[in-house]
Amino acid sequence: MLDAHIPSGPIEKKWDKRRFEMKLVNPANRRKHSIIVVGSGLAGASAAATLGQQGYHVHCFTYHDSPRRAHSIAAQGGINAAKNYRNDGDSVQRLFYDTVKGGDFRSREANVYRLAEISVNIIDQCVAQGVPFAREYGGLLDTRSFGGVQVQRTFYARGQTGQQLLLGAYQALEEQIAAGNVRMHTRCEMLDVVMVGGRARGIITRDLLTGKIDAHAADVVALCTGGYSNVFFLSTNAMACNTSAIWRAHRRGALFANPCFTQIHPTCIPQSSEHQSKLTLMSESLRNDGRVWVPKTKGDNRPPNQIPEGERDYYLERRYPSFGNLAPRDIASRAAKEVCDEGRGVGPGGRGVYLDFGDAIRRLGEENVREKYGNLFDIYEEITGDDAYKSPMRIYPAPHYTMGGLWVDYDLMSTLPGLFVGGEANFSDHGANRLGASALMQGLADGYFVLPATIPNYLASNKFDKVDTSNPAFAQVKAEVTERLQKLLSIKGKRTPDSFHRELGTLMWNNCGMARSEKSLTEALQRIPALRDEFWNNLSMVGTNEELNQSLEKANRISDFMELAELMCLDALERKESCGGHFRIESQTPDGEAQRDDEHFSYAAAWEWTGTGKNWAVQKEPLTFEEVHLAQRSYK
Amino acid sequence: MKLTLNVWRQASANRAGSFVTYEVSGITPDMSFLEMLDVLNEDLLTKGEAPVAFEHDCREGICGSCGFLVNGKAHGGHKGTTICQLAMRFFKDGDSLTLEPWRAKAFPVIRDLVVDRSSFDRIIQSGGFITVPTGSAPNANAILVPKENSDTAFDAAACIGCGACVAACPNASAMLFTSAKITHLNVLPQGQPQRDQRSLNMVAAMKEEMFGTCTNHGECEAVCPKEIPLEFIGKMNRDLARAVFKRRREPIPVSPLVQEAMQK
Numbered sequence: 039m040l041d042a043h044i045p046s047g048p049i050e051k052k053w054d055k056r057r058f059e060m061k062l063v064n065p066a067n068r069r070k071h072s073i074i075v076v077g078s079g080l081a082g083a084s085a086a087a088t089l090g091q092q093g094y095h096v097h098c099f100t101y102h103d104s105p106r107r108a109h110s111i112a113a114q115g116g117i118n119a120a121k122n123y124r125n126d127g128d129s130v131q132r133l134f135y136d137t138v139k140g141g142d143f144r145s146r147e148a149n150v151y152r153l154a155e156i157s158v159n160i161i162d163q164c165v166a167q168g169v170p171f172a173r174e175y176g177g178l179l180d181t182r183s184f185g186g187v188q189v190q191r192t193f194y195a196r197g198q199t200g201q202q203l204l205l206g207a208y209q210a211l212e213e214q215i216a217a218g219n220v221r222m223h224t225r226c227e228m229l230d231v232v233m234v235g236g237r238a239r240g241i242i243t244r245d246l247l248t249g250k251i252d253a254h255a256a257d258v259v260a261l262c263t264g265g266y267s268n269v270f271f272l273s274t275n276a277m278a279c280n281t282s283a284i285w286r287a288h289r290r291g292a293l294f295a296n297p298c299f300t301q302i303h304p305t306c307i308p309q310s311s312e313h314q315s316k317l318t319l320m321s322e323s324l325r326n327d328g329r330v331w332v333p334k335t336k337g338d339n340r341p342p343n344q345i346p347e348g349e350r351d352y353y354l355e356r357r358y359p360s361f362g363n364l365a366p367r368d369i370a371s372r373a374a375k376e377v378c379d380e381g382r383g384v385g386p387g388g389r390g391v392y393l394d395f396g397d398a399i400r401r402l403g404e405e406n407v408r409e410k411y412g413n414l415f416d417i418y419e420e421i422t423g424d425d426a427y428k429s430p431m432r433i434y435p436a437p438h439y440t441m442g443g444l445w446v447d448y449d450l451m452s453t454l455p456g457l458f459v460g461g462e463a464n465f466s467d468h469g470a471n472r473l474g475a476s477a478l479m480q481g482l483a484d485g486y487f488v489l490p491a492t493i494p495n496y497l498a499s500n501k502f503d504k505v506d507t508s509n510p511a512f513a514q515v516k517a518e519v520t521e522r523l524q525k526l527l528s529i530k531g532k533r534t535p536d537s538f539h540r541e542l543g544t545l546m547w548n549n550c551g552m553a554r555s556e557k558s559l560t561e562a563l564q565r566i567p568a569l570r571d572e573f574w575n576n577l578s579m580v581g582t583n584e585e586l587n588q589s590l591e592k593a594n595r596i597s598d599f600m601e602l603a604e605l606m607c608l609d610a611l612e613r614k615e616s617c618g619g620h621f622r623i624e625s626q627t628p629d630g631e632a633q634r635d636d637e638h639f640s641y642a643a644a645w646e647w648t649g650t651g652k653n654w655a656v657q658k659e660p661l662t663f664e665e666v667h668l669a670q671r672s673y674k
Numbered sequence: 675m676k677l678t679l680n681v682w683r684q685a686s687a688n689r690a691g692s693f694v695t696y697e698v699s700g701i702t703p704d705m706s707f708l709e710m711l712d713v714l715n716e717d718l719l720t721k722g723e724a725p726v727a728f729e730h731d732c733r734e735g736i737c738g739s740c741g742f743l744v745n746g747k748a749h750g751g752h753k754g755t756t757i758c759q760l761a762m763r764f765f766k767d768g769d770s771l772t773l774e775p776w777r778a779k780a781f782p783v784i785r786d787l788v789v790d791r792s793s794f795d796r797i798i799q800s801g802g803f804i805t806v807p808t809g810s811a812p813n814a815n816a817i818l819v820p821k822e823n824s825d826t827a828f829d830a831a832a833c834i835g836c837g838a839c840v841a842a843c844p845n846a847s848a849m850l851f852t853s854a855k856i857t858h859l860n861v862l863p864q865g866q867p868q869r870d871q872r873s874l875n876m877v878a879a880m881k882e883e884m885f886g887t888c889t890n891h892g893e894c895e896a897v898c899p900k901e902i903p904l905e906f907i908g909k910m911n912r913d914l915a916r917a918v919f920k921r922r923r924e925p926i927p928v929s930p931l932v933q934e935a936m937q938k
């Protein structure tokens with residue numbers, strides 16, 4: 039059985055207790071240890087900067103030209119913290135409870151409590167770095183509400199909170215680079231983990247400009263490489279977001295937990311053309327003031343402004359009166375799908391619902407609405423050509439975030455000793471559904487506070503033989519990586535990487551998207567291996583490895599999605615209950631909500647790789663709830 | 675619609691480049707500019723030719739990866755828009771477009787439309803931060819920040835580091851970029867202790883990277899996708915003057931670059 043190494047004692051003392059039990063590294067000895075951090079988003083940049091400040095020798099890797107480009111930058115709405123500056127009943131306990139409930143009781147209590155505790159320190163840290171959060175006229179920090187909660191605990195910087203937090207972490211990282219504590223490797227993509235003596239001791243990378251395959255050795259490796267929503271091809275993720283780093287670690291033995299837990303975000307701009315390359319998110323914060331509706335009658339094609347109030351169905355307010363438009367993401371997404379399935383969707387293809395600011399503009403005035411959401415309205419207009427101050431936005435759900443990821447224990451260490459995983463790349467804190475404004479909180483909690491405590495403990499608790507890249511393990515993994523790339527280049531088939539990615543994405547969206555069934559998943563499990571075979575036999579590729587070759591980068595990432603997709607469907611098939619974002623149509627309450635089955639599925643499913651085309655083996659971490667009373671989640 | 679594209683093709687930094695003409699068809703008004711290039715690249719790949727290399731990632735105007743010149747205008751010259759957000763509805767059937775990379779000594783071409791902007795990171799390294807070791811921060815509401823200062827800091831911090839300002843400037847100056855970071859941090863109470871050394875060090879780093887000087891053309895402001903105002907350059911110059919005068923009386927820790935410049 040999987041042991042998460044959760045400290046004993048009352049939940050509010052666990053993190054303190056763990057920190058006290060941890061072994062420390064003497065400041066003079068820290069520079070003797072080297073640490074590899076892969077990824078430079080919120081989790082990676084903050085971890086690398088903090089470990090650099092502590093005096094360790096850090097190597098940080100990103101495939102971007104600069105660490106500032108990581109996709110954390112695109113997060114819009116905000117970051118949660120249990121500051122209770124509003125005096126509206128918030129507390130660490132309440133943030134903890136909201137997060138566990140929001141995740142539909144499929145997360146680990148001890149981790150979530152720690153996250154809620156640390157949330158408070160994150161805001162302090164960011165403000166001190168100069169993150170320009172929104173403020174009141176009195177000079178104090180402003181907050182707003184996000185989905186699934188009834189307090190105002192979300193700190194924000196207009197609609198660009200992720201950008202501002204990432205720049206804070208990036209600047210701290212650049213300071214450490216200048217000080218010589220962190221060595222930054224840009225345009226350098228990790229392609230495998232190297233295990234020596236049963237411990238993660240390095241990585242293999244490809245230089246994206248020269249194609250050079252390099253080995254890097256260290257005492258410990260931390261992956262902060264983000265999520266895998268791009269398995270759906272169309273998602274809100276940036277084009278390069280991928281699963282390769284965590285997937286290659288999975289192939290080396292790291293267990294992959296709850297891969298089917300994906301979040302479909304309710305407010306995205308609907309797909310408009312078949313050439314579309316990505317979907318654009320409209321921040322959840324818009325639901326603070328925007329009202330979601332569709333016409334009451336099927337096929338009502340009148341322009342929205344001509345549909346009288348009485349003929350509109352504000353379905354979220356109707357179905358969930360106490361949370362209204364701020365129902366959690368999984369619920370709001372499913373509700374949008376249902377009204378569109380009923381034929382009441384709006385816009386081309388009937389795949390859209392209105393998000394209407396008419397009332398807010400009448401109540402607050404256009405200027406105030408512009409102050410709060412101006413940049414989001416601008417993005418909307420740039421993409422659609424429509425002015426959302428005059429007529430409602432059209433929105434539709436899209437893949438956005440993945441709660442699943444590499445399994446980690448309380449210290450954020452995977453099942454491979456010495457391989458730590460932070461941010462979206464791990465599975466730990468959000469259960470089956472993440473609440474809005476909690477991703478930034480988790481990324482920074484892991485990077486600023488958790489990893490910089492647990493990694494030194496790992497370093498102090500183990501003896502490290504001198505290992506460098508001349509160790510034969512490095513040469514072997516390097517050869518395997520090179521062979522895989524050469525294979526991709528040598529197929530000389532007829533189909534482009536994107537055509538495979540599109541086909542895989544459509545299949546996953548239809549069969550393993552917002553609603554899943556035994557039938558859809560079984561079908562996907564038959565079709566994915568066939569598509570993967572075709573990929574490896576009919577891929578067309580130009581150029582060589584020894585140059586900037588963006589098609590090769592893409593194909594290499596798609597090759598991993600092809601394997602991950604199968605595991606996602608398998609996990610979704612095995613989890614016969616519905617919970618959070620995982621909706622099995624066979625398991626619903628009489629009024630169509632997700633029906634959990636705590637008796638059989640109150641566990642995290644951690645999958646073990648046994649070889650391509652072979653079935654995975656599953657290990658289960660039972661989830662026990664001591665603080666939170668398990669209940670049917672209700673937002674009514 | 676159908677378009678003619680003259681695209682700068684350059685296999686690598688040390689090979690000569692040239693314009694190559696391509697025709698693309700089947701472009702619809704709701705596609706983005708980069709989706710139009712995706713169509714071209716799919717077509718090239720199918721024919722076994724090397725696709726046009728260009729940088730892009732988020733495709734929603736915030737990561738700052740994308741950017742090249744369209745008919746001589748950075749990001750296509752549409753106000754407040756990155757090239758990834760530019761919709762094809764602003765072009766018409768039969769248009770002929772010339773695509774070339776940022777042109778600046780400090781941004782060497784890597785391949786086709788991809789340039790090396792690591793000089794921007796080095797400017798940030800020289801002083802674009804506030805030193806706060808993790809865990810040492812005071813309570814976030816302990817220091818009040820007037821809303822107008824906070825708003826100015828945000829307006830400056832909105833910079834995405836794309837490099838359009840440099841590409842549009844006849845002097846290839848990075849003053850809009852540098853002044854945006856200096857303004858962001860210097861206007862906040864948290865940024866005061868390092869204010870003078872930041873101004874001195876960042877301006878010296880900018881010169882060291884071979885960026886030119888501002889001669890008030892204002893092209894940078896016109897093309898900036900985040901509409902960073904020109905007045906920040908004035909503010910940077912005032913902060914620089916303040917630091918230079920102050921340094922006569924008080925020791926301000928500065929980089930060797932600044933010491934060298936001062937001696938001249």
